[in-house]
Amino acid sequence: MPQDTEQSAPVAPAVPSAPARTLLPLILPALAVGVGSSLLYLLVSGLAERLQGVLWGDLPDALGVGRYSAVWMLVMLTATGVLVGLVVWKAPGHAGPDPAVLGLSAAPTAPVVLPGLVLATMLMLAGGPSLGPENPIIAVNVALAFWLGRRLLPRLSGALWPVLAEAGTIGALFGTSVAAALVVSESLAGRPMKGALWDNLFAPLAAGAAGAMTTNLVARPTFDLGLPPFGHPRWEDLIAAVVLSCAGALLGLAAVYAFPRVHGVFARLGHPMAALPVGGLVLGALGVLGGHLTLFKGLSEVAELTRDPGGWTAGQFATMAVVKLAALLVAASCGFRGGRVFPSVFIGAALGLTAHALVPAVPLAVGVSAAVLGMLLAITRQGWVSLFTAAVLVSSPTALSLLCIASLPAWLLVTGRPQMQLKADGTATR
Template identity: 65%
Template sequence: MATDHAPPPSSPPAHETPLRVLLPQVLPALVVGVAAALLFLGISALSEEFQGVLWHDLPDALGIGGYSSLWIITMLTATGIAVGLVIWKVPGHAGPDPASEGLGGAPLAPGVVPGLLLASALGLAGGVSLGPENPIIASNIALAYWLGRKAAPALPGAVWVSLATAATIGALFGTPVAAALVISEALTGRPGPGSLWDRLFAPLVAAGAGAMTTQLLAEPSFDVGLPPLTDPGWGDLLAALVIASAAAVFGLAACYLFPYVHAAFQRLRHPMVMLPLGGLVLGLLGALGGPLTLFKGLEEVKELTSSIGGWSSGELAKFAAVKLLALLVAASCGFRGGRIFPAVFIGAAFGLLAQALIPEVHPAVAVSSAVLGVLLATTRQGWISLFTGAALAASPAMLALLCLASLPAWLIVTGRPQLELDKHGHALR
């Protein structure tokens, strides 16, 4: 893995105005933004096409129900075998153990990227309960760092890492806002030349280019069809506080179990044992929870929320519990993928469960608050959690409620184990 020993950028000379410093950053940021989005869209399109073959064309040709219990178990086990082969045989072994990797991080060697993307695409197509975010961000960082250092060796490597991270987050969410929040959180407390907005300038350009590329080519949307909250009251605030806190406790259950489940799979040592067994367990969970508990979860959230009131509390509790266990197993046994999108489904199911138990709770309040709580517990990314909850509600009135609901939920999760491990298998806090 390449390492960057370049010193941090010094303050520009007095004769150099911020304009002269920032303008040369625009073109590299635009290039990285568009390229990062295209890689994300390409992998997403490839996995969706393959998903259609595996879950529709192939079972139809065989005369088998595409989402029968037998097919779900078979497909998840086969996916485990395929990903295990990639990790075992492909150069780079699809990168490091994903249990100890968060969003971003140090650049990987470029030779790792093909195997990482292949393992991620197979998992997405095969129904594994992980999202594309971690592998795509890691791949874009590796490529931007490698090519950027060749094209402009005078620039610190950290510049290319921040551009690739911001660009990919912008592409994933279809807006630069999420990237701005994440990058500003990362810059908090770090000394550097210029104002915060000067340091955010190039990453925001990259995030905007990535978001616009995604918008133009794919028209992504986090609007899941929740009825808008137009006139929040004290009851809505109380519901948001309680549901976000309860969802955070629910999400923490996976965080506490994570080191033990991960250690159990690590004892198997070989990827051709760990991944097929993990796939079999995921298949059994999928057969129990049904097709809604498969895949990364965003489209399944839309299906959940399209039938508010049509699900029983027992069904919703099953969806939330099965998806939480599926995320835990998938992250523990070595599948390559991110945790944000499955956590959104878990939160949505948990919120609809709360709304089913207490019908007076507004659906937007229930779903957004629960997604906020689960994301805070599993990612410990405060801004991402707030942004995602607000984006799902698509209601400006929810933002104030979510800001307040995040406070007790954060008190619950801060200092507790995260859904991420250190290099020794111990939970990060």
């Protein structure tokens, strides 16, 4: 009887799943961290919005100065630099480490640092620098969850609390737990895992869902820009998506390569009371050049742009994209506490609107989402965050398939390149 001489391919051993009794005790801590992360984010954002209304509405109206006049933008951005500089200089812990060395993930910091970091973040959000709340809010929630969790539930692993806080905050920021699960799964890819992937995602997904639901119930946020619906894709749309994702990636890489140099210029000033006011003055000048829509974190501003895409010319959209990119670079280099995801969305959207204004055949949904995708890939180097954010801007399953293809050449452009995050010695990480 003939024998089969072919050797069967080796089969990897099945990864054992965790029993339910191991996962059940994680549910309540995860839900508590998710709800708490969302509430802190909403509190800081709400207070910052109220302060913004005073600084950019009530105060200039009382003084008889135009809300977004050149004089007021220069005064407000410089004053914001002075105030944040005072916090960084005098607050215990100096409002945390230099934000240029931080990414979306954060190591737990001492609780004494948190009041200064929260105050610096609120002043930044209200004052107009082009940064978002994500990095400092994640850092605060991670520190609080780690500190409280180890004291209240010492039997649980200390490494669990930062992951829950990151997932809860990302869920709160984006209003969906899917974003949190994707980000956590990406971070787990570089770490040794015990058990199946879904077991490792169980508690972070619960925290992300709790954070997202809390935000949705309290604030009802949305990333959907209300762009015209995207119908059946054409070959031309695929080409446009690929070209614009690559253009966004190249534009983002320009800021990435400039980041260590610009940071070095401000570092040579040697003191936060020099670097931050000078940075604020430069940001005020950029605001004068690009207009008031290039101020602040950029999410409500990009919604204003997309509501009336015919209200600006291609040259104006391009100017806003370049000015916002320069403002992001300066704000991240001079010491303002903030993240880079939200302003990157504005830059990518302005680039996509430029393409649509130049070539009306490019659908708005394709142009905006593809350019945002490429920009975020270059700035964050987080594939899931970039793809998810670009997709939710247009809320179109059809556009998602185009974005998946467009992400491939854009990723080839950015992978292996320096990141917009520095090491302690001022050189770029890779």
